[in-house]
Amino acid sequence: xxxxxxxxxxxxxxxxxxxxxxxxxxxxxxxxxxxxxxxxxxxxxxxxxxxxxxxxxxxxxxxxxxxxxxxxxxxxxxxxxxxxxxxxxxxxxxxxxxxxxxxxxxxxxxxxxxxxxxxxxxxxxxxxxxxxxxxxxxxxxxxxxxxxxxxxxxxxxxxxxxxxxxxxxxxxxxxxxxxxxxxxxxxxxxxxxxxxxxxxxxxxxxxxxxxxxxxxxxxxxxxxxxxxxxxxxxxxxxxxxxxxxxxxxxxxxxxxxxxxxxxxxxxxxxxxxxxxxxxxxxxxxxxxxxxxxxxxxxxxxxxxxxxxxxxxxxxxxxxxxxxxxxxxxxxxxxxxxxxxxxxxxxxxxxxxxxxxxxxxxxxxxxxxxxxxxxxxxxxxxxxxxxxxxxxxxxxxxxxxxxxxxxxxxxxxxxxxxxxxxxxxxxxxxxxxxxxxxxxxxxxxxxxxxx
Amino acid sequence: xxxxxxxxxxxxxxxxxxxxxxxxxxxxxxxxxxxxxxxxxxxxxxxxxxxxxxxxxxxxxxxxxxxxxxxxxxxxxxxxxxxxxxxxxxxxxxxxxxxxxxxxxxxxxxxxxxxxxxxxxxxxxxxxxxxxxxxxxxxxxxxxxxxxxxxxxxxxxxxxxxxxxxxxxxxxxxxxxxxxxxxxxxxxxxxxxxxxxxxxxxxxxxxxxxxxxxxxxxxxxxxxxxxxxxxxxxxxxxxxxxxxxxxxxxxxxxxxxxxxxxxxxxxxxxxxxxxxxxxxxxxxxxxxxxxxxxxxxxxxxxxxxxxxxxxxxxxxxxxxx
Numbered sequence: 001x002x003x004x005x006x007x008x009x010x011x012x013x014x015x016x017x018x019x020x021x022x023x024x025x026x027x028x029x030x031x032x033x034x035x036x037x038x039x040x041x042x043x044x045x046x047x048x049x050x051x052x053x054x055x056x057x058x059x060x061x062x063x064x065x066x067x068x069x070x071x072x073x074x075x076x077x078x079x080x081x082x083x084x085x086x087x088x089x090x091x092x093x094x095x096x097x098x099x100x101x102x103x104x105x106x107x108x109x110x111x112x113x114x115x116x117x118x119x120x121x122x123x124x125x126x127x128x129x130x131x132x133x134x135x136x137x138x139x140x141x142x143x144x145x146x147x148x149x150x151x152x153x154x155x156x157x158x159x160x161x162x163x164x165x166x167x168x169x170x171x172x173x174x175x176x177x178x179x180x181x182x183x184x185x186x187x188x189x190x191x192x193x194x195x196x197x198x199x200x201x202x203x204x205x206x207x208x209x210x211x212x213x214x215x216x217x218x219x220x221x222x223x224x225x226x227x228x229x230x231x232x233x234x235x236x237x238x239x240x241x242x243x244x245x246x247x248x249x250x251x252x253x254x255x256x257x258x259x260x261x262x263x264x265x266x267x268x269x270x271x272x273x274x275x276x277x278x279x280x281x282x283x284x285x286x287x288x289x290x291x292x293x294x295x296x297x298x299x300x301x302x303x304x305x306x307x308x309x310x311x312x313x314x315x316x317x318x319x320x321x322x323x324x325x326x327x328x329x330x331x332x333x334x335x336x337x338x339x340x341x342x343x344x345x346x347x348x349x350x351x352x353x354x355x356x357x358x359x360x361x362x363x364x365x366x367x368x369x370x371x372x373x374x375x376x377x378x379x380x381x382x383x384x385x386x387x388x389x390x391x392x393x394x395x396x397x398x399x400x401x402x403x404x405x406x407x408x409x410x411x412x413x414x415x416x417x418x419x420x421x422x423x424x425x426x427x428x429x430x431x432x433x434x435x436x437x438x439x440x441x442x443x444x445x446x447x448x449x450x
Numbered sequence: 451x452x453x454x455x456x457x458x459x460x461x462x463x464x465x466x467x468x469x470x471x472x473x474x475x476x477x478x479x480x481x482x483x484x485x486x487x488x489x490x491x492x493x494x495x496x497x498x499x500x501x502x503x504x505x506x507x508x509x510x511x512x513x514x515x516x517x518x519x520x521x522x523x524x525x526x527x528x529x530x531x532x533x534x535x536x537x538x539x540x541x542x543x544x545x546x547x548x549x550x551x552x553x554x555x556x557x558x559x560x561x562x563x564x565x566x567x568x569x570x571x572x573x574x575x576x577x578x579x580x581x582x583x584x585x586x587x588x589x590x591x592x593x594x595x596x597x598x599x600x601x602x603x604x605x606x607x608x609x610x611x612x613x614x615x616x617x618x619x620x621x622x623x624x625x626x627x628x629x630x631x632x633x634x635x636x637x638x639x640x641x642x643x644x645x646x647x648x649x650x651x652x653x654x655x656x657x658x659x660x661x662x663x664x665x666x667x668x669x670x671x672x673x674x675x676x677x678x679x680x681x682x683x684x685x686x687x688x689x690x691x692x693x694x695x696x697x698x699x700x701x702x703x704x705x706x707x708x709x710x711x712x713x714x715x716x717x718x719x720x721x722x723x724x725x726x727x728x729x730x731x732x733x734x735x736x737x738x739x740x741x742x743x744x745x746x747x748x749x750x751x752x753x754x755x756x757x758x759x760x761x762x763x764x765x766x767x768x769x770x771x
Contacts, residue, residue, distance in 0.1 A: 094738075095738040095739075098525055098526045116741075117739070117740065117741065121524050121525065121526045121527065121741050122526060124524075124526065124527045125524075125526030125527040126527075127526060219633065219722075220630075220632060220633050220718065220721070220722075221718070221719045221721065222719060222721055275611070276611030276612075276630045276633070277633075278630045278633030278634065278722065279609070279610060279611040279629075279630025279631065279632055279633035279634075280610075280611060280630075280633075281606075284610070411739070411740035411741060411742075412740050415735065415739075415740075418719075418721065419720075419721060419722075419723050419724055420723070422633075422721050422722040422723050423722075423723045426635055426722065426723070428635065428723070448522075
């Protein structure tokens, strides 16, 4: 009897506790403080005293060596500054960065991912600094091409990406989507690297006739580089930028999405992909291509992991549009942010500025990475792929021809593209329906934003 | 426990005279009662630390998840209250709803098929004493102790376009059956399911063999004397005797099917299309890839409730006479 009563009392207490917790305020977070803009800024680092900054990034191997080199150079330039670097893998950092930036002991500088999913969310939550005062102080708005600058901007009402204040900076490196080719195979087939899309299709047909696989590709985990690479060759640059930067008046059919999907499907049906490409995952396709299977591959720069010797056997071209102008999917491999909790934002901003310097660009080239914002770098002639990649970056810088990754248009876009592309390959979806699915995804996101 | 019982009985003995109306409680009775109360507090004090830790790592996150599920929240900025909208989305969105039918297929492969196979092999193996039984059991049980990630990677190889499965099919002249198993809209889900069958089959078999050996041999002798054949023997004695083990096997395998994540994540990411998407994968995507923490919490809550319901129903049914 007494025991029962005690049990009832306990249950009631627990229930009451639960109810109280539930009724308490909404789940926590970074709060809603917006526009953390430092009031006074200084570009004088030498007199800042001894400063230690914490940097968290996701770079390994050559990229890791690059950032260490740049840190060492920066510390040599400013002996009063020490930068402590932590590295985490990309997925890990991406899913925990918002927590790290809320921590008082968190990093001062970090690599975020552009777009709404990471950078937009951090900026909206007031976790990263609005960098506008430093843009003025260092003149970044004059040195960085507009199409790259937009990738770091959000309006301060956080309804639009691609205009407004800077919340991150790019760096003297870039990551593009373009066409890699196996130089030995092209030589054997007696064809020159293609200079236009038409030439590429003619070359692919020739390769197929010679018993080669024209494009090494696998769709098992929804790889979309072929689609997005083609779209950049076909689409109107300004419209594509506007589409990704949340302009609801532009539709996916205005940015050559249907054309790109139709072309990819045509290539698949022509047998230009490996026979069982639906069962080949991304890693296997990359390994196959580097191992000598396939003649061409649409790929993100830096993702093939070519060593110095292999770089002499693979070339890279950024196919121009029919107009002759070059448009390419490209962005800095990471958006550099400064934490709102940083005690030394001036020094952090100086480091971001240094990351965009020609010296950092040359350091990238020396490690075999694609440089950007530094037109005068010297590329080792032995590296065929790096020569092509650097030339592409230089053209895109001067043509102001960058378009951002399409999946920045909504947090779920990458899944939508990958899943529906698989449906198109299986003949379960038409290119038209694909394009409407893309619009539906983005429109659903936009309506949730406002 | 026993001290608690003793103090309770002590109270009833002393409490009876004390409760006479109008009479003041006797001094010894008061002392005993306060002693009892103190003992109770001492017990609670001892349990406080574990209870506190349990509350912190289990109950608080549980309550938080339930709370999150009523908000639209990107994990960083101010959340907004949306009521049951997240639950409605989970149950009405065609893609998210399809995850339920995928889980039903997986339950067939993770639970029903292995249990049927486990029963069959247990019945066959326990009828005679073969040499090296322990080794067979060990081999069949092995998948159960392997990490799912390793298993998924191994099967990804096996199912690859030029993997061992297709090679074997081609080698015996069944090349027309060879296909891209994990990239095929029809076959990807059954292919994943069969991995689950392979994993849980050994577990079910070992469980049933140990259960069968606990059944009194006299029952089998009696059945044989009555002229029952192996089939009759199985249905009349083995199966009823394994009710407890069946309940355990069903509970563990069905909840495992409901929670399937790593297998799908490593092999297909939910593709091709969304044909192998499970609630757990959808949850992960919502929580960590797309900032929709509220939706992720709602999926988690529904799955937790389903797991609890499955466990309760199975326990109730198996304990009924």
